[in-house]
Amino acid sequence: MSRVLVGVKRVIDYAVKVRVKPDKTGVVTEGVKHSMNPFDEIAVEEAVKMKEKKLVSEIIAVSVGPTQSQETIRTALAMGVDRGIHVEVSGKEYELLQPLHVSKILAKLAQEEKVDLVLVGKQAIDDDSNQTAQMTAALLDWPQGTFCSKIEKSEAGLTITREVDGGLENIKTKVPAVLSADLRLNTPRYATLPNIMKAKKKPIKKTTAKDLGVDTSPRIQIVSVEDPPTREAGAIVPDVDTLISKLKELGHIK
Ligand code: AMP
Numbered sequence: 001m002s003r004v005l006v007g008v009k010r011v012i013d014y015a016v017k018v019r020v021k022p023d024k025t026g027v028v029t030e031g032v033k034h035s036m037n038p039f040d041e042i043a044v045e046e047a048v049k050m051k052e053k054k055l056v057s058e059i060i061a062v063s064v065g066p067t068q069s070q071e072t073i074r075t076a077l078a079m080g081v082d083r084g085i086h087v088e089v090s091g092k093e094y095e096l097l098q099p100l101h102v103s104k105i106l107a108k109l110a111q112e113e114k115v116d117l118v119l120v121g122k123q124a125i126d127d128d129s130n131q132t133a134q135m136t137a138a139l140l141d142w143p144q145g146t147f148c149s150k151i152e153k154s155e156a157g158l159t160i161t162r163e164v165d166g167g168l169e170n171i172k173t174k175v176p177a178v179l180s181a182d183l184r185l186n187t188p189r190y191a192t193l194p195n196i197m198k199a200k201k202k203p204i205k206k207t208t209a210k211d212l213g214v215d216t217s218p219r220i221q222i223v224s225v226e227d228p229p230t231r232e233a234g235a236i237v238p239d240v241d242t243l244i245s246k247l248k249e250l251g252h253i254k
Helices: 038-052 069-079 091-095 099-112 132-140 193-199 240-249
Strands: 003-007 010-012 034-036 058-065 083-088 117-121 144-153 158-164 167-173 177-181 204-208
Touching: 003 038, 003 099, 010 069, 034 038, 034 069, 038 058, 038 069, 038 117, 038 144, 038 177, 058 069, 058 099, 069 083, 069 193, 069 204, 083 099, 099 117, 099 132, 117 132, 132 144, 132 177, 144 167, 158 177
Parallel strands: 003 058, 003 117, 058 083, 083 204, 117 177, 144 177
Antiparallel strands: 010 034, 144 158, 158 167
16 A cells, blocks of 8 residues: 545534534634544544554545644644645535535545545544545445454455444455544554644645535535533432332333
């Protein structure tokens, strides 16, 4: 294998309490801490490990999003990625961007850059779509390995362990392929200061969806974004008997 393409999405940091905009058109993003999607850090780490094992020679990180997405690419570069591609999509267009659009962009870049592997996170924690890996594989007509918790080089290609309901599934795949990283694949490294400095010199190419021939016109309309219902206050009961009679009273048990 020679080249890996990794998708890195800039999302609201996982530790931030997300607030819905008063007009219910979306969530508040201004002045809110953003970071690389946690599953993408895992995807980057895996690609860097592959490079350290000399299984790949070059890693390219792609981020589709507004100008600030370049910061996410810089983080990937500081973790060991060689170069970045920023596909600028901003404003309303970005708010309505869907996994299908991102998949078309990744598929186009995978072909242009002649990569052998596309590695993405299993899902972006902002929209929780879990669609990009699958659709990118379909568009490229490449095999897919989703929810990977182990990726190993084998003679014919790769051996993958996938986390599925009730256990682990081991599959073999040829390359080129599209893989998505699950939580237990690895523990991502922190970027060290020298590597952050070095990353500043690594190249980031800027392009647009239009230049890649991908139409990003919205296919959905956001009707409204609502806060989850607030939990009702609980009550403390003195003993199990009172608990049972309360539950009966409320109709939760017979
Ligand atoms: P999703 O299908 O939206 O849950 O995203 C799955 C994965 O696709 C993410 O973990 C990223 O690796 C990749 N991805 C999704 N959106 C973007 C984006 N805007 N830029 C770069 N990669 C993305």
